[in-house]
Amino acid sequence: REDKITLWHFKPTGKPSGRRPILISYALVNTPWMVDLQADRSLVARLLELGEDVYLIEWGYPDLADRWLTLEDYILGYLDRCIDQVRQRHGLERINLLGICEGGAFSLCYAALRGYKLQNLITMVTPVDFHTPDNMLSNWTRQMDVDLFVDTLGNVPADLMNWCYLTLKPVRLN
Structure with a gap:
């Protein structure tokens, strides 16, 4: 440990x-x-x-x-x-x-x-491959100010990551 x-x-x-x-x-x-x-x-x-x-x-x-x-x-x-x-x-x-x-x-x-x-x-x-044109997560992050995000949160909280994955295909993943 x-x-x-x-x-x-x-x-x-x-x-x-x-x-x-x-x-x-x-x-x-x-x-x-x-x-x-x-x-x-x-x-x-x-x-x-x-x-x-x-x-x-x-x-x-x-x-x-x-x-x-x-x-x-x-x-x-x-x-x-x-x-x-x-x-x-x-x-x-x-x-x-x-x-x-x-x-x-x-x-x-x-x-x-x-x-x-x-x-x-x-x-x-x-x-x-995070750069495919139909990748919704990739499209979201292209519009994000990553430096501001890191300066504010330091890391990506797991709950936020899980929420993002669920919203990609909400009916299928819930």
Whole structure:
């Protein structure tokens, strides 16, 4: 545990696969349990049944105290230290990294900067191209004074991010 970040370790329930451990990096704006809402549809439970050794980063809930944390703090700080801890525990040079949603964007950045610590990179529901003409979120932010926003709030509150995502397709996501 460091600041609000918790590194969880889940041991295999099935016959150990002998493969490298998987570190899951989820989004800051939601809890990682979003991929495990139902016992019979749990990503982590299924990986454990398959004999995988799974670690998961729970980022905590960013608030005003975190307003000056940068992407570098998250990617080359917290994420890098979690990766190093998993590597150290298993005596490995490289591990598998699974990034989900915003955690996938963090993971892509990490792979570009410190890819030598990764065996495999997997991304799920990871936004990559924010400049498509029909991207409503991108259109909103093009009109925004980002400097004023950052000077005022420091970081984007998770509740605001969730509200923005819900308003993209309100009927479908509610």
